[in-house]
Amino acid sequence: xxxxxxxxxxxxxxxxxxxxxxKNLCMLWSIGKDSTVLLWLARKAFFGHVPFPLVHIDTxxxxxxxxxxxxxxxxxxxxxxxxxxxxxxxxxKLTYPDGNATRIECCKLLKTEALKNTLNGKWPRYRLNxxxxxxxxxSNTEPYTGVIVGVRADEEGSxxxxxxFSPRDRNSDWDIGDQPPEFWGQFKTDFAPxxxxxxxPLLDWTELDIWEYMKRENIPTVSLYYDHxxxxxxRSLGCWPCTFPVESDAKDVDGIINELKTGKFANIAERSxxxxxxxxxxxxxxxxxxxxx
Amino acid sequence: xxxxxxxxxxxxxxxxxxxxxxxIVGHVDHGKSTVIGRLLADTNSLPEGKLxxxxxxxxxxxxxxxxxxxxxxLKDEQAQGITIDTARCFFQTERRNYIIIDAPGHIEFLKNxxxxxxxxxAALLVIDASEGIQENxxxxxxxxxxxxxxxxxxxxxxxxxxxxxxxxxxxxxxxxRRFLKKVDVEPLCFIPISAREGDNVANHSGKMPWYRxxxxxxxxxxxxxxxxxxxxxxxxxxxxxxxxxxxxxxxxIIAGTIETGxxxxxxxxxxxxxxxxxxxxxxxxxxxxxxSSIGAGWxxxxxxxxxxxxxxxxxxxxxxxxxxxxTGRMLVNLFWLGKNPLVKDKIYYLKLGTAKVGMQLEEIRxxxxxxxxxxxxxxxxxxxxxxxxxLTLDRHIAFDLMSDIAKTSRFVIVDDYEISGxxxxxxxxxxxxxxxxxxxxxxxxxxxxxxxxxxxxxLKYKHNAALILITGEKQSPRKELGRALEKQxxxxxxxxxxxxxxxxxxxxxxxxxxxxxxxxxxxxHIRRLTEVAHIMLDAGMIFIIxxxxxxxxxxxxICTGIPSEKITVIWVGGEKTTDIPVNMYIxxxxxxxxxxxxxxxxxxx
Numbered sequence: 001x002x003x004x005x006x007x008x009x010x011x012x013x014x015x016x017x018x019x020x021x022x023k024n025l026c027m028l029w030s031i032g033k034d035s036t037v038l039l040w041l042a043r044k045a046f047f048g049h050v051p052f053p054l055v056h057i058d059t060x061x062x063x064x065x066x067x068x069x070x071x072x073x074x075x076x077x078x079x080x081x082x083x084x085x086x087x088x089x090x091x092x093k094l095t096y097p098d099g100n101a102t103r104i105e106c107c108k109l110l111k112t113e114a115l116k117n118t119l120n121g122k123w124p125r126y127r128l129n130x131x132x133x134x135x136x137x138x139s140n141t142e143p144y145t146g147v148i149v150g151v152r153a154d155e156e157g158s159x160x161x162x163x164x165f166s167p168r169d170r171n172s173d174w175d176i177g178d179q180p181p182e183f184w185g186q187f188k189t190d191f192a193p194x195x196x197x198x199x200x201p202l203l204d205w206t207e208l209d210i211w212e213y214m215k216r217e218n219i220p221t222v223s224l225y226y227d228h229x230x231x232x233x234x235r236s237l238g239c240w241p242c243t244f245p246v247e248s249d250a251k252d253v254d255g256i257i258n259e260l261k262t263g264k265f266a267n268i269a270e271r272s273x274x275x276x277x278x279x280x281x282x283x284x285x286x287x288x289x290x291x292x293x
Numbered sequence: 294x295x296x297x298x299x300x301x302x303x304x305x306x307x308x309x310x311x312x313x314x315x316x317i318v319g320h321v322d323h324g325k326s327t328v329i330g331r332l333l334a335d336t337n338s339l340p341e342g343k344l345x346x347x348x349x350x351x352x353x354x355x356x357x358x359x360x361x362x363x364x365x366x367l368k369d370e371q372a373q374g375i376t377i378d379t380a381r382c383f384f385q386t387e388r389r390n391y392i393i394i395d396a397p398g399h400i401e402f403l404k405n406x407x408x409x410x411x412x413x414x415a416a417l418l419v420i421d422a423s424e425g426i427q428e429n430x431x432x433x434x435x436x437x438x439x440x441x442x443x444x445x446x447x448x449x450x451x452x453x454x455x456x457x458x459x460x461x462x463x464x465x466x467x468x469x470r471r472f473l474k475k476v477d478v479e480p481l482c483f484i485p486i487s488a489r490e491g492d493n494v495a496n497h498s499g500k501m502p503w504y505r506x507x508x509x510x511x512x513x514x515x516x517x518x519x520x521x522x523x524x525x526x527x528x529x530x531x532x533x534x535x536x537x538x539x540x541x542x543x544x545x546i547i548a549g550t551i552e553t554g555x556x557x558x559x560x561x562x563x564x565x566x567x568x569x570x571x572x573x574x575x576x577x578x579x580x581x582x583x584x585s586s587i588g589a590g591w592x593x594x595x596x597x598x599x600x601x602x603x604x605x606x607x608x609x610x611x612x613x614x615x616x617x618x619x620t621g622r623m624l625v626n627l628f629w630l631g632k633n634p635l636v637k638d639k640i641y642y643l644k645l646g647t648a649k650v651g652m653q654l655e656e657i658r659x660x661x662x663x664x665x666x667x668x669x670x671x672x673x674x675x676x677x678x679x680x681x682x683x684l685t686l687d688r689h690i691a692f693d694l695m696s697d698i699a700k701t702s703r704f705v706i707v708d709d710y711e712i713s714g715x716x717x718x719x720x721x722x723x724x725x726x727x728x729x730x731x732x733x734x735x736x737x738x739x740x741x742x743x744x745x746x747x748x749x750x751x752l753k754y755k756h757n758a759a760l761i762l763i764t765g766e767k768q769s770p771r772k773e774l775g776r777a778l779e780k781q782x783x784x785x786x787x788x789x790x791x792x793x794x795x796x797x798x799x800x801x802x803x804x805x806x807x808x809x810x811x812x813x814x815x816x817x818h819i820r821r822l823t824e825v826a827h828i829m830l831d832a833g834m835i836f837i838i839x840x841x842x843x844x845x846x847x848x849x850x851i852c853t854g855i856p857s858e859k860i861t862v863i864w865v866g867g868e869k870t871t872d873i874p875v876n877m878y879i880x881x882x883x884x885x886x887x888x889x890x891x892x893x894x895x896x897x898x
Contacts, residue, residue: 001521001590003312012592013550016532020605020647044579047546047594049537078539163408181404181630181712183411183440184703185550186644190710217580 004213011038011201012045013185014164015148018199019051021189022146026082026119029054031066032237033221035150037210038202040219042148043077053080053127055118055144059110060090061097061239069222074128081128082138084118086110097241110239116172119144119196145191148199154206162200163188170194208260215253227251311518316394316410318437319419320427324450327488328419329382329393330360332509335495338384339363360488364395388514396433403677404630407436407715415444415516417509422461422485423454426469428664434469435663435679438476439628439717441699445473445480446512452501453487459503475666481515482506521589527554527611528693528701529593530646531564531603546577546594547603549647552700554611555588561612564603565691566619568734570612571597571742600746602856606648608691608701615697618721619730621689622655627716628663628679631708635674635682641713643686645704651687652706658682674714683722688852689730692718725846729820729853736824736854750833754788756898758830760860762851764843764873769866770882771839777885778892779837787835787898794840797822819847823854830855835898845872861896 001009018025027042027050029035042050056070074081089095089109096106117123121141129136153162163179165187180188191197205213214221227233232245250256317325333339343363351358364382382393394413396406410416416437420430437445447469455461466483473480484493485504492498493508507515529549536545556562556573563570576584577594587593595609603609608617629635635654643652658681660671674680693701695717706714751757761778763771772793779791798806801821805814822838829836840847843862851860864875865882877895882888 006590009550009590009592013532016548016550016592017647020533045548045592046535046537047542047544047577048579049535049539049542051535051537179405179408181715182408183715184705186705186712186715188710188712190642190707192710 004209004216007205007209008041008044008213010204011041014187014199014201015042015045017187017189018146018148018165018201019046022197024142024144025052025146025148026055026144027052027148028115028150029056029070030150030237031056031062031070031222032150033210033214033225034152034202034205036219036221037205037213038148038150039073039079040217041201050077050079052148053082055125055147056081056083057111057114057118058083058085059114059239060085061095061110061241063224063234063237063240063243065222065224066237069220071128071133073220075130075133078130079128082118082125083135084114084123084125086114086117087123089113103242106242119147119172143196145196146199147196148201150202151200152205152207152210153203162198162203164200164203165189166198166200167191168196168198172196174198208257211253211257211260215257221253225256227255311389312392313389313415313513313516313518314392314394314413315415315417315513315516316396316413316442317417317419318396318406318410318433320421320424320429320433323419323421323424323427323430324361324488325395325419326361326364327359328417328448328450328486328494328509329395330363331488331491331494332393333363333382333384334360335491336384336386336510338382386510386514391513403432403436406433407440407628407630410436410442411440413442414519415446415513416442417446417448417513418480419448419450420465420469422449422451422465425461425465426472430469431472431665432663432677434473434478435476435666436628438473438478439626439679439715441703443478444516445478446509446516447480447483448488448509449483449485450488452485452492453490457485457487457492457498457500459485459501462504472666482512484509484512522553522700523555523588525553525589525698526614527556527562527609528552528617528698529556529609530648530701531605531607531609532647533605534603535594544577544596545600546596547609548592548594549609550592551587551589552646553589553698554614555586556611557586562597563610563612563616563738564601564607565610565617566689566730566734567603567607568737569601569603570738570740571599571601574598599742600748601742602747604856606646606650606690608646615693617691617693617698617701618718619689619691619734620721620724620727621686622722622724623684623686623692623718624658624681624720624722625684625704625716625718626679626681626695627674627706627714629674629676629714631676631711631713633708633713634676635680635706635708635714637672639708642707643684643704644707645690645692645718646701648690649707650690653685654682655685656683681719685724688849688857689724689726692721694718694720726849726853729816729823729850732820733854736827747831747833754833756787756835758833758859759835759896759898760826760830760851760855761835761837761892761896762843762860762862763837763839763865764841764862764871765865766867766870767841769841771841771865773885774863774865774879774882774888774892775837775839777882777889781889781893782835782898788833789835789837790829791837791839792825794818794822794838797825801825816846816850819850820854823851826851827854830859842871843873845874848873863892 029039086109094100094109096103118125120143125138126135127138163182167188168174224234224237227249231247231249233248233250235246250259319325334344347362348358384391394409396409420426449462449465462485485501486493488494492500495510497508529551531547532549534547558573560573562573574596576587610617637654641652643650657671659668660674660678660680661668663679695702702718704716705712763775765771775791779789782789802818805817826836861876862873863877865879879888
C-alpha cells in the first residue's frame with residue numbers, strides 16, 4: 001500500500017462507519033476540490049453509489065461555473081442533491097457585496113446560519129428532481145444527525161485539533177477543550193438527542209495529497225482551478241466577492257502538483273486568497289465553533 | 294529547505310520516502326517541547342526566518358531563548374494558543390518524512406495523549422535527568438504498552454543540569470527498564486541528551502564520551518515501519534452488507550476493512566459468531582482493475598457464492614485458519630477515562646471491531662495505579678486507573694485474544710454516549726449459553742445450503758420469515774391467540790404454522806421426558822424448540838410458538854440459534870411474571886379479532 005492507498009482506505013472505512021451508524025446522514029459538498037474528492041471516495045466506499053444526500057449551501061454569490069458543475073455531476077452520477085440558503089438575509093440584502101455587512105458577518109449569515117438551519121431542517125431544503133432536472137422543496141425536514149465534511153487537519157489552525165467523529169451540541173457548537181478520545185479505529189457514534197456529529201474522513205490528507213489523488217483517479221474538477229492563459233487561477237473556491245485568484249500558470253493537475261511541490265506555493269498558505277480569514281484575528285476558529293466548515 | 298506545520302507540509306517527499314508517525318510522551322515539564330523544537334531546528338524544518346524571529350522576540354523581551362518557544366510560536370499559528378490537545382509537526386531526514394505528535398503531559402489530558410499515541414508507530418519517552426522518573430513517566434509507559442506501541446526509545450533529557458555524568462543516567466535507565474519490563478515494553482535504547490544544548494539530538498556530543506550509542510535522529514531512522522499484518526490469520530469485521538438496487542445493480546456486497554491476513558477469490562470463509570460458511574465469488578471495486586486477492590489494510594467488498602444471512606458485527610475469517618473466540622464473557626485488561634467510574638449493575642456498550650453490544654461489569658479482579666503498578670482490591674474503577682476485570686455481554690460476539698491477534702482483541706467501552714475506556718481481551722470465559730452456541734456454530738457450519746436464497750423465498754411468499762413467541766402464565770390464552778393468528782394469516786395467503794410447546798415435548802423431546810435428561814433439561818427442551826423454529830424460518834415461514842412462562846434465559850438460548858431481530862415476544866393475560874424481554878403485551882383476548890389485528894400491526898404482517 002502506498003501513501004495515497006493508506007489515506008483512501010482509511011477514509012473509506014470512516015465513510016462506511018458513518019453510514020452504518022447514522023440514520024439521518026448527509027455529506028456537505030462545497031463543489032471545491034476537497035469535498036469533491038470526498039464525494040469520489042463515497043462512490044468508492046459504496047461501489048458506485050452514494051447512499052445519502054449531498055448538501056450544498058448556496059450563498060448565491062458562488063462563481064456560476066461552480067453551480068453548473070454541481071448540477072451536471074449530480075445528474076450524471078445520480079446524486080441525491082440538496083441545497084439550502086439564507087433567503088431572509090438575501091432578500092434584505094444583508095450581505096457584504098450589498099455593503100450591509102462585513103465579510104465575517106456575511107459569512108456568518110449566508111454560510112453558518114444557512115448551514116445550521118438547513119441541517120436542522122428549520123429552513124426549506126431544495127432537492128433535485130432528476131426526472132425534471134430542477135430543484136423542488138424537500139418534504140423531509142428531519143434534522144441530520146451525522147454530517148460528513150471534507151475538512152483537512154493541515155488547512156488552518158483550528159482544524160488540526162479535529163477528531164474524525166466530532167460532536168456538536170444543540171447549538172452546533174464545538175467544544176475544543178473537551179473532545180472525545182479516538183483510538184483503535186473506534187469513533188464516537190453515540191450522541192444525545194438534539195446533538196449531532198461532524199464526520200471528517202479527510203482529516204489526514206494534505207493539499208498535495210488531494211491533487212495527487214485527483215490525478216490518480218482522474219476526478220473531474222471545476223476549471224476555475226486552472227490557468228486559462230491569463231496567468232491566474234483559483235487555489236481555493238468560495239464566493240466571488242471574497243475569493244481572489246492567485247498568480248499561477250498551472251494549466252492542469254500536473255501543473256498544480258508541480259507548483260505545490262517545488263514552486264512558490266510550497267510555503268504559502270492555501271487559504272491566503274480568502275479575504276475573511278484575514279479580517280479578524282481568530283476569525284475562522286470562531287466561525288468554525290459556530291458550525292462553518 | 295524543509296518546513297513544518299500546517300500548510301507548509303507540501304514539501305514532504307511522498308513518492309520516494311516512507312512516512313512515520315512518532316508520538317512524544319513523558320511527564321509534564323520534562324522537556325518534550327524542547328526536544329521537538331530542537332529536532333525541527335536541527336533538521337532545518339522550520340519556516341524561513343522562524344528561528345531568527347523567535348530569538349529576536351526573546352532578545353527584545355530580555356528573555357533567554359529556549360527551543361520550546363519555537364514550538365509554542367508554531368503552535369500559536371497553528372492552534373491559536375490552545376495546547377491541551379495533541380499537535381502535529383513535520384520534519385524529515387534522509388530516510389523518512391516524520392510526523393511528530395506532541396502528546397500532553399498533564400494527567401487531565403490522558404484521553405488526548407491516548408488519541409495522539411494510538412496513531413503512532415513509535416514513541417519517544419522523555420525523562421528529566423534531574424527529576425528522575427515521575428508519575429506520568431510510568432503512566433505513559435504503561436499506556437504505550439496497552440496501545441500496542443512496540444518501538445520505544447527513552448530520552449533522558451536535561452543532562453546538562455547534572456553535569457553530563459553517567460551514574461545518574463545509568464540509575465534512571467536501570468530503574469525505568471525494570472518498570473517497562475513489568476508492563477512488557479522493551480525499549481530500543483536510552484539516550485542521554487540535552488535538548489536545550491543540542492547534545493545527542495542530531496549530533497554526537499563530545500560532552501558525554503562515555504555514551505557511544507545512537508543519537509535521536511539515528512534512532513528514529515532505525516525504527517521500522519509497521520508491516521501490514523498479512524501473515525496473520527484472515528480477519529475482517531463486517532461493516533455492512535450492501536444491496537444498492539439503483540440502476541439495476543443486484544450485487545450483494547459484504548463490506549469491511551481487512552485487519553489481518555489475505556484472501557483470494559474461491560477461498561472458503563466462515564463468519565463468527567454465527568459459524569456460517571460460504572466462498573468468495575468476487576472482490577468488488579470501483580474505478581479499479583478487478584482483483585483476485587486482497588489483504589490487510591484494504592477497505593474491501595466481496596460477493597459470495599452461497600447467499601447466507603450475515604450482518605454487521607460478525608467477523609469474516611478464512612476456513613482452516615485459527616478460529617476466533619465466540620462468547621459473552623471475557624477476562625480483560627482495561628484503562629478507564631470516564632468522568633464517572635466504571636461500576637457494577639450499570640449497562641454499558643462494548644465496541645469491538647464492528648460489533649456493539651450491551652455490557653456489564655461482573656467482577657473487578659484488581660485495580661492498579663498505572664503510575665506505580667500497585668494493585669488494590671476495589672469496587673469500582675476510577676478515571677485514569679487500569680484494571681483486570683470480568684465483563685458480561687448481552688450477547689456473544691467474536692474476538693481474538695491479545696496473545697493471538699492484537700487487532701481483534703481490542704475494544705472500547707461506551708458510557709452515556711462517550712467512549713470512556715479501552716481494553717484488550719486476555720481470555721474468553723464460559724457463559725450460560727456456551728454449550729448451545731457450540732452446537733449452533735457446528736449446525737451452521739455443516740448446514741447444506743440451498744439453491745433458493747432467503748430473499749427469493751420472501752419474494753415468492755410476499756413476506757419475510759418470522760418467529761412469534763406467545764407466552765404467559767399457566768391459565769393464559771396463549772394457544773387460543775396462536776391458533777387465531779395462524780388462521781387469519783393463513784386465510785390471507787401467508788405461509789404460517791402454529792406449534793404448541795406440548796406438541797414438541799412428547800415427540801421431538803420424548804427421550805428427555807423418558808430419561809429425565811439433566812443437565813439442564815429445560816434448556817435442552819428450549820434448544821430443540823429453537824432448532825425446529827430454525828428449520829421453519831429457513832423454509833421462509835411465519836412460525837408461531839406458544840409456551841408457558843418463558844424466561845430471559847430461555848430467550849437467550851433461542852437468540853443463540855435465531856437472530857433476535859426475527860423474533861417477536863408477546864406476553865398474554867395479566868402481569869408479566871418472568872424476566873423475559875417482551876415486545877408486546879395483550880391483557881385479555883375477549884375480542885380475539887382485535888387482538889390478532891394488533892399483533893399483525895405490530896409484526897407488520
